[in-house]
Amino acid sequence: MKFKKSEFDKFSEYWGSFVEMDQLNPEVPEIIAASWRASKNNSVNFLQSTLTLKPHKRSLKQKLFVDIVDESVSKIAEYLHGSNSVIQIFDENAILLNLYGDEITIDNLSKINNKIGANLSREVAGTNAVELAIEHKQPILTVGPQHYSKMFHEIFCYAFPLKNNHDHNIFGVLDLTGDLDSISPHVFSLIKAATLSISNKMEYYTLQTIKLLNDKFIFEIDTEYDNILLIHENGEILNRYINRTIVDNNFKKIEQINYVQNLDIPKLNFYMLLSDLEVEYVDYLSSGLKVKIYLKQLRENNQLLGWVLKIKKCSFELLMKEQDSPFDKLIGESSSLKNVVSMAKKVASSNATCLILGETGTGKELFARAIHDSSSRAGKPFITVNCGAIPKELIASELFGYEEGAFTGAKKGGQLGKFELADTGTIFLDEVGELPLEQQVYLLRALQEKEIFRVGGKQAKKIDVRVIAATNVDLISAVEEKKFREDLYFRLNVVSLKLPPIRERGELDIEQLIHFFVDKYNKQENKNISVSAEAMKQLRNYHWPGNVRELENKIYSLVILAQDNIIDSNLVASVLSDSERQVIDNSKILLKTIDELEKQEIINAMIKYNGNLTQVAKKLNISRATLYRKLKKYDLEKDNILNN
Known part of the structure; x- marks a missing residue:
């Protein structure tokens, strides 16, 4: 398929009349005409010879996006070698994230800075298919002089917006760009099919991210606060813990509000923009209610996933x-x-x-x-x-x-x-x-x-x-x-x-801390765990190289893993590592990680109750839903456990 020279010449005249004399021919499609006018109003240089680069650090979502596109378009990219065309992916702000396809075309495009980091937003690059696809949320084809910047007049650009399935918001653009003689309806249909695959995969991984955030949220529950919210990095509230709903005059119930900007906490959005921040402060709602705010970032592999927000009426x-x-x-x-x-x-x-x-x-x-x-x-x-x-x-x-x-x-x-x-x-x-x-x-x-x-x-x-x-x-x-x-x-x-290390504070302090953390995690996990006399002796005599932080983490592990509501000496010996057992009575129990211990406890219970999941869940003091999740996590199947 080729772009007819007569069409090219006609649109070149329309374009020249507009950029030089501000005369807009009525035959120019309205979607192009409106973008031309906006480009001129933004003082875009139609004779610019290079694109503006906008270096930026990829977010976790963008890295995931690129990985998914790599997988989805690799076969199509191979097909494009020697075709004078390339596939490009952009984020929701029209910033170029990657290119695939014909190497000569990639090299030629790089001469106008059309490479990773290029900014194709209308305010910078003028009319193009990428910015139009983002604006109109539909596939857009722009050809030759339909582009506002003359440097694009020898190429076509066919952009497909990528949308979230649940809210239809744009998270990126998949684009096919090439010489005017290389326009191929067959490749267009392949790109269109790839967009559906990419959107579905992004939806799946978005749900995985939400699951990861909810897993982290469990460990942030603190009954000291009235309301605890789990906030996605896009601002949406994903989960909430309600101890006491804060209501005062015109202040709405927090659990009825979907987005952070509506929480009526003046400084909150400002603090959320900061990096590496864990902050605690007092603020006033417009109703006059004084609240204590605790805001903490939730990260994975040093990438921001969201926040936990804790609110307490003062x-x-x-x-x-x-x-x-x-x-x-x-x-x-x-x-x-x-x-x-x-x-x-x-x-x-x-x-x-x-x-x-x-x-x-x-x-x-x-x-x-x-x-x-x-x-x-x-x-x-x-x-x-x-x-x-x-x-x-x-x-x-x-x-x-x-x-x-x-x-x-x-x-x-x-x-x-x-x-x-x-x-x-x-x-x-x-x-x-x-x-x-x-x-x-x-x-x-x-x-x-x-x-x-x-x-x-x-x-x-x-x-x-x-x-x-x-x-x-x-x-x-x-x-x-x-x-x-x-x-x-x-x-x-x-x-x-x-500050004195815990080993210099004496056994009494250690025992008080043990009781404090056992009580804390009993309340958090809705359990009634106690510590046997022998286990308490082991814990008191332990040297605690990680001090109070290590003590708290170990007590939490013991509360989670305790059987029959008791932390006994065998469990203590199992949780403490081999190198940390120098003060424990010649224990020969092999070190196991918490996951290994939990997996083995599930297997033991499955065998004891002949696979009766209701009895197993009751024995482990967890719900059936949690048991199903843990069986999936550890790749455990009922038949395999019982047969082996």
């Missing part, structure tokens, strides 16, 4: 309790703990910079929060920054923000940094010892001058921020080894708190 009694006893959350009666708590209370009454030292898992962030909540800054922002998790080239922009245009990919209007977000409140710099030496000077200036410069900015901004830092690194040694600035160390170490 009654007068609750606020007074929190203000009077924030250190009550620190469990223990040992003199080593009481001494450091006493010092922390004195620190809280001042505005001094504080350095918290201690091994991993000793509760450094919990102390930092208690100091903040006991200070005059209680109720103001408490911003946590994991210094060790930020790439060194992003540290300045993460901490101090950036101005619009500061670098390629910078957001319009710029972005606030963590110090500005913490203004009037507290910033907690966890793992401060991991800051690269060459980046430490920026933090030093903020501490010395009480002001920051955004990246790309020329105007200093005064800040009122209380700094609490924490590390498990020996900073004195780091200073001697020239890995940490001495002047920064002294700025941070105005007051230091050394």
Whole structure:
């Protein structure tokens, strides 16, 4: 199929009359005419010779999208070799994600920057099939001079929008582009079939992502809060835990609202835009209701999947309790703990910079929060920054923000940094010892001058921020080894708190913590588990190298795996690893992971009850639906278990 020269010449005249004299021929299809007018209104240069590249980091969904397209169009792409045409995929904003097909054509297109990262939005590239397919949500073919930019006048572009099956929103575009002589209805039909396959596969993986988020959500349930919401990265609320519905005057029930922007929490969307953020703050709804907000990102392979949002009504009694006893959350009666708590209370009454030292898992962030909540800054922002998790080239922009245009990919209007977000409140710099030496000077200036410069900015901004830092690194040694600035160390170490490891706090503290976490996870899992005397002795005598964090995780595992409502010595020995059993009485039970233990428990129960799923679920204290899910997870089949 070829594009007739007469048609080409006719449309070239129509195009020339419009771009040069603003005269629009009535024979130009309205969909093209409207886009031409919009392109001109956006001051698109119709004589531009290259496309604008928009480098960006692919989201988890975009990576998945590319992988699915790779699989779906690989055969078609092979067919296109020597055809002078290529398949292109774009995201929902018309940014090119990948190309497949004829290598010569790919090379020729790259000369006009039509390569990964190219921006084909109308505001930049003018009229083309990709932007029209996104706008009209239907397949669009544009040929030669139907394009607004002259650099496209020798090619055709046939774009197929890719839609979600459940809401029909566009998540991408599959496009066939090539020389005018290479237009093939056969290939068009193949591309159309591929779009259906891609949409179905994306729908499946979207559901898998939602399942993963719901699995993570289970571990975020906390009866301290009135409402806990699971939010997808697109803003949709996927799940909710309702303890008490917050209702006040015109404030609607949270469970009746579908999207985050309607939750009537003024600062929420702003905080959700930030990276690597776990934040707790107090806000006021328009009804006047005062609420405590906790927002945490949920990630997988360092990709944002969504958020968990916890909301609690701040009654007068609750606020007074929190203000009077924030250190009550620190469990223990040992003199080593009481001494450091006493010092922390004195620190809280001042505005001094504080350095918290201690091994991993000793509760450094919990102390930092208690100091903040006991200070005059209680109720103001408490911003946590994991210094060790930020790439060194992003540290300045993460901490101090950036101005619009500061670098390629910078957001319009710029972005606030963590110090500005913490203004009037507290910033907690966890793992401060991991800051690269060459980046430490920026933090030093903020501490010395009480002001920051955004990246790309020329105007200093005064800040009122209380700094609490924490590390498990020996900073004195780091200073001697020239890995940490001495002047920064002294700025941070105005007051230091050394948190004792759990092994130095004594058996009484350990036992109190064990009871606390058993009670916590009994409530969460709706169980009534207790600890045998022998198991308690084993747990008390264990050295806990991971401190309180390890203790909590192990207790959670024990509560989940306990049989007949008791944590016994055999189970304790099984959960603790071989290298961690040096204090346990010559146990020879082999180490198994939690999954292996759970799988074996299911098999044992299936055999004991001859495959009666109702009895098995009852024995394991789970629902039949959960049992079916676990059977599928571990690839267990009833007949295979009973026959073997």
